Amino acid sequence: MLDWLAQAENAKPLGLVIFFVTFCAIVLWVYGSKKRGERLEQHKNIPFLDDEDESKDKSHG
Structure with a gap:
């Protein structure tokens, strides 16, 4: 076995x-748990939240 690894x-x-x-371990870890899957669903819109906050600040100020 060690000879095979040395080649x-x-x-x-x-x-x-x-x-x-x-890769398979990461996929199973991310999608394996319902709790983790729900957390991913909650976090999927994070990139868009900053834009909404800026537009609200501009409309109030």
């Missing part, structure tokens, strides 16, 4: 497996 041509498949497992 340079095996770096690409090993990296692919590592990144794929990491």
Whole structure:
């Protein structure tokens, strides 16, 4: 097994497996819990909240 890891041509498949497992773990972590999913739904409009606050400030001032 260590001989296989030491060969340079095996770096690409090993990296692919590592990144794929990491990607799957992140996807499961983000979408796996209902509580986390609800939090994501609440936070999806955060980029637009600043624009609404600025427009309210301009209309009042």
